[in-house]
Amino acid sequence: MNISVVIPLLNEKESLNELHDWIANVMQSNHFSYEILFIDDGSTDGSWETIQKLSQKNSAVKGIQFLRNFGKSQALHAGFEKAQGDVIITMDADLQDNPEEIPDLYNMIISEGFDMVSGWKKKRYDSVLSKNMPSKLFNWAARKTSGVKLNDFNCGLKAYHHNVVKNIDVNGEMHRYIPVLAKNAGFSKIGEKVVQHQARKYGETKFGMDRFVHGFLDLITIWFISRFGRQPMHLFGSLGVIMLAIGFVFAIYLGIDKLFLNPYGRLITDKPQFYIALVTMIIGTQFFVAGFLGEIILRTKEDRKRYLIKDNI
Numbered sequence: 001m002n003i004s005v006v007i008p009l010l011n012e013k014e015s016l017n018e019l020h021d022w023i024a025n026v027m028q029s030n031h032f033s034y035e036i037l038f039i040d041d042g043s044t045d046g047s048w049e050t051i052q053k054l055s056q057k058n059s060a061v062k063g064i065q066f067l068r069n070f071g072k073s074q075a076l077h078a079g080f081e082k083a084q085g086d087v088i089i090t091m092d093a094d095l096q097d098n099p100e101e102i103p104d105l106y107n108m109i110i111s112e113g114f115d116m117v118s119g120w121k122k123k124r125y126d127s128v129l130s131k132n133m134p135s136k137l138f139n140w141a142a143r144k145t146s147g148v149k150l151n152d153f154n155c156g157l158k159a160y161h162h163n164v165v166k167n168i169d170v171n172g173e174m175h176r177y178i179p180v181l182a183k184n185a186g187f188s189k190i191g192e193k194v195v196q197h198q199a200r201k202y203g204e205t206k207f208g209m210d211r212f213v214h215g216f217l218d219l220i221t222i223w224f225i226s227r228f229g230r231q232p233m234h235l236f237g238s239l240g241v242i243m244l245a246i247g248f249v250f251a252i253y254l255g256i257d258k259l260f261l262n263p264y265g266r267l268i269t270d271k272p273q274f275y276i277a278l279v280t281m282i283i284g285t286q287f288f289v290a291g292f293l294g295e296i297i298l299r300t301k302e303d304r305k306r307y308l309i310k311d312n313i
Contacts, residue, residue: 002032003106004085008075009038009093011045014202016093020054020061023099027060030103036061037079038093042069048311055313067310073175078309080165086110088165092156098196105159108191115187116164118150118179119157121197141216145223146180150192153179157195163187173214177222184226232294236287243284250277 005023009016020036027034038051040063051063064078076090087109091097101119108117135154142153154176168181179190228235250273258268268274 001035001085003027003034003087003089003102004079004083005034005036005089005091005102006076006079006083007036007038007091007093008041008072008079009043009047010041010069011043011047012093012202013043013045013047013050015095016047016050016054018201019093019095019099020058023102024058024060026099026102032103032106034060035083035085037082038063039075039079040065041071041075042066052313061313063313064309065311071173073170073173076175076178077170080168080170082312083162083165086162088160088162090156090158090160095201096198097157098198101157101193101195102159105157105193108193109159109161112191113189114159114191115161115189116179116182117159117191117193118152119155119195120150120152120192121155122151122194123197138216138219142177142180142219145219146177146183146226148179148183148190150179150190152192153177155195161187172221173218174222176218180222180226184229230298232298233291236291236294240284240287240291243280243287245284247277247279247281247284250274250280 007019016038023034023036036054036058038054038061040048040051048063048065051061051065055061055063062082064075064082066075066078079090080088087106089102089105091099097119105117105119108114135152139151139153143149158178160182164182164185164187167185167187168178170178170181174181182190224235254268254271254273254277258265
């Protein structure tokens with residue numbers, strides 16, 4: 001199979017038929033063998049019934065229905081597990097991503113040898129204050145933190161080589177950072193293509209301003225995982241050594257002062273240096289414990305699914 005199109009969705013019933021027909025026309029005109037995977041992330045508007053009808057109409061349509069809303073990352077993870085194509089294309093279900101971009105994305109993976117290609121919505125039809133400016137700030141921070149030189153991390157239109165999606169674990173809200181996850185997994189040839197962005201035709205966006213707050217928190221997480229995910233003791237152990245060293249310096253000072261410099265002065269417990277030494281040594285010990293626990297968890301963790309499937313076709 002040439003292409004698997006993975007489409008996570010939440011309450012997008014109005015756009016599904018039009019999106020399916022558009023994708024099918026592109027695939028047939030380019031003679032691609034394909035499948036369309038709709039991942040219904042707990043929709044309540046009848047989207048699943050529409051997907052079932054499309055599956056009866058077109059055998060290339062497949063679907064997964066979650067028991068409730070688990071999030072876009074879990075929807076993509078489920079789609080990646082089921083995808084069979086040589087190239088996996090992800091896109092949103094709101095008709096803001098243009099299926100006409102699929103052939104070029106496919107050729108960049110197959111002919112030019114990219115591991116993944118991310119879309120760049122250079123010209124956007126979103127609100128400047130609510131999306132454009134926060135997106136630019138977010139993308140700048142992501143570039144600086146991750147080292148992946150992309151202009152639009154959060155574009156839903158992306159293409160992946162089959163090996164990429166089978167070797168990364170998308171969880172939490174890490175769908176924004178799939179290029180970083182791919183880089184961390186060893187897939188270094190990551191490209192970018194300017195794609196057409198279209199105004200939303202039906203319904204309203206499912207994401208508010210809070211997604212940028214969550215995005216920056218996830219950015220900190222992905223930075224930590226990138227730097228210390230495989231060796232957490234390198235971070236916590238270093239911090240522990242610094243704190244313990246500070247504590248020991250103050251403890252030695254207190255000992256010398258009490259024994260040699262001022263033996264008849266105030267009690268050690270009356271001096272602020274005593275509490276600095278005590279607190280820093282306790283914190284240093286806690287850092288070491290956190291590092292040890294991180295190493296133990298890392299070596300004993302088991303992969304677990306983070307979603308419950310209600311039905312699939």
